[in-house]
């Protein structure tokens with residue numbers, strides 16, 4: 001047996017959803033650069049689920065469905081109130097999404113129609129869960145979703161309890177587009193493995209959220225901000241980064257399993273960080289980020305991935321750093337559910353092999369003789 005450690009280079013499924021070829025990322029054949037500049041998150045969600053861009057009527061219908069499904073069950077809201085306020089929001093989200101299944105009469109219904117509805121319900125409810133817990137832990141009342149303002153605006157509205165600026169909505173919407181899907185990343189693979197057993201969609205998305213949480217994957221965006229805050233000033237960058245590299249520590253937000261020559265999403269987030277820094281009149285996080293980018297490239301030849309500049313973007317948008325990964329989930333749930341639908345449509349159990357390297361020929365010894 002040949003072992004591909006970390007399954008590097010292994011092609012495990014065929015998929016029509018997103019592709020990465022020569023560092024170009026496309027969703028359903030559309031270059032991410034074009035989608036980031038001209039599309040909206042809702043349009044991208046429709047594209048991922050249906051394989052084509054929506055008509056105006058279809059887009060309006062999807063927006064209506066997202067609005068109609070944004071509220072979460074009262075019982076779940078009550079649970080969010082009794083969770084420890086110190087819990088990590090990703091742990092809360094993982095638990096809450098798992099619990100959502102209990103309140104969906106169609107959770108175990110496996111028709112295409114029921115599963116498509118579940119994709120919309122999950123996408124609609126995750127922002128409500130994330131913002132409700134974010135407020136509850138601060139001693140504030142959750143803010144109910146507002147219909148008709150759009151997905152990105154509704155998140156910022158529910159988080160802060162006031163209408164967001166147009167600049168903030170546009171930047172946040174773009175960040176959501178950039179995170180929506182990414183071929184067979186670890187969390188999508190987790191979702192597909194769970195789906196491969198024919199478990200329900202809530203189970204698959206709970207698996208995906210669990211995989212996204214880790215700092216080698218989606219959890220890196222929170223760690224990037226922790227690094228920026230720990231360093232704290234431009235003049236400390238060189239010594240701190242050098243010390244991390246000397247200790248063989250990973251620099252969060254750099255490197256990628258697939259992109260060895262840079263992540264095409266990073267340039268959009270870098271530019272968004274620059275613009276927001278100027279608008280806020282606080283360029284520290286942006287300047288620190290560009291200096292770290294330059295240094296890590298000089299010292300290790302590594303380029304930033306999607307998580308690196310998203311950290312300063314979200315910080316400029318006033319979002320607490322432990323919500324960065326839940327925000328990633330809020331967008332990626334569209335990609336995850338598209339992959340779940342694709343897996344159901346052409347399923348085969350995903351079950352690779354392991355090369356056994358443990359002891360052999362052991363004879364059982366009764367416990368009193370060990």
Ligand SMILES: CC(=O)SCCNC(=O)CCNC(=O)[C@H](O)C(C)(C)COP(=O)(O)OP(=O)(O)OC[C@H]1O[C@@H](n2cnc3c(N)ncnc32)[C@H](O)[C@@H]1OP(=O)(O)O
Pocket residue numbers: 006215216217218220249250251252253254255256257258300302305306307
């Ligand atoms: C949305 C996303 O999931 S994007 C990725 C988010 N994760 C991060 O930003 C965490 C930091 N980055 C990493 O840990 C890695 O680059 C990963 C996990 C993204 C990719 O990992 P892999 O493809 O397994 O690469 P691997 O970890 O084997 O790295 C290859 C070499 O580059 C080095 N390297 C890779 N990334 C980094 C980094 N961020 N900082 C320092 N060194 C790094 C490794 O130490 C290794 O060096 P070596 O050959 O001298 O031992």
Ligand SMILES: O=C([O-])CC(=O)C(=O)O
Pocket residue numbers: 181182184185186217257258305306
């Ligand atoms: O593809 C990966 O391995 C990680 C990644 O960038 C993503 O999930 O967006």
